[in-house]
Amino acid sequence: MTISPSPEFFRRLAAAAAAETLPRFRDGGRVMNKRASGFDPVTEADRATEQAIRDLIAREFPDHGIVGEEYGNSSTDSRFQWAIDPIDGTRSFISGIPLWGTLVGLLVDGTAVAGMMAQPFTRELFYADGNGARYEGPDGNRPLSVRKVTDLSEATLCTTSPFLFDEERLPRYQRVEQAVRLARYGTDCYAYCMLASGNIDLVIESGLNAYDIVALIPIVRQAGGIITTWSGDRPEKGGDIIAAVTPELHAQALELLNR
Numbered sequence: 001m002t003i004s005p006s007p008e009f010f011r012r013l014a015a016a017a018a019a020e021t022l023p024r025f026r027d028g029g030r031v032m033n034k035r036a037s038g039f040d041p042v043t044e045a046d047r048a049t050e051q052a053i054r055d056l057i058a059r060e061f062p063d064h065g066i067v068g069e070e071y072g073n074s075s076t077d078s079r080f081q082w083a084i085d086p087i088d089g090t091r092s093f094i095s096g097i098p099l100w101g102t103l104v105g106l107l108v109d110g111t112a113v114a115g116m117m118a119q120p121f122t123r124e125l126f127y128a129d130g131n132g133a134r135y136e137g138p139d140g141n142r143p144l145s146v147r148k149v150t151d152l153s154e155a156t157l158c159t160t161s162p163f164l165f166d167e168e169r170l171p172r173y174q175r176v177e178q179a180v181r182l183a184r185y186g187t188d189c190y191a192y193c194m195l196a197s198g199n200i201d202l203v204i205e206s207g208l209n210a211y212d213i214v215a216l217i218p219i220v221r222q223a224g225g226i227i228t229t230w231s232g233d234r235p236e237k238g239g240d241i242i243a244a245v246t247p248e249l250h251a252q253a254l255e256l257l258n259r
Contacts, residue, residue: 065078083103083106086102092186102117105215144219147201151249151252158183176253
């Protein structure tokens, strides 16, 4: 039997996360670097938020496993695995820019079935619980639905940064960017929710981990969109990811990515 979290549970997760993130947002707190070379920031907020979410999941679903960015994996033999990215968009978080969010998703037998993205500073919650994708926030409480753009020349594309693509992938991405009407950067998880809510049409990223994407897969799919790897495979394990609002747009972008 598939267990899907309720909207009320997503609200509780979002509240627990907000209690840790909001007091630390724009407070000038210490930033640590997880890399020996380069820059991969982590903050006290990342770690405290993931721990709060883990504690809540453990109380509600004690037999479920957890895959988290900061504290690794637990109960890996369970059919039910929660994927947690406590602050997706830490670079935005430490820069005081509200294009970050808390991601929590549920995998059942390896398939992403439910997920949420919470942005407490803007008081927004995007979630999918198996009964559709929904938005709760200043813009009301409503279902999410993608728009029906079918041609790249009319599409808006988002990616976090073109500098995150390696030398082999950057030219492939640029072929798509040159074909769309508008491209925007710096969006992290927020882009997928803007796609699900009918504001943009394409998201293309590379080098994602499972915890970066599991929560967003159900939101995109249950809003009517398509999300795969660049090779058209299932996206649950991360890697090179593309989300699109229609099959036609997805096919056109894939053709350019793989030409």
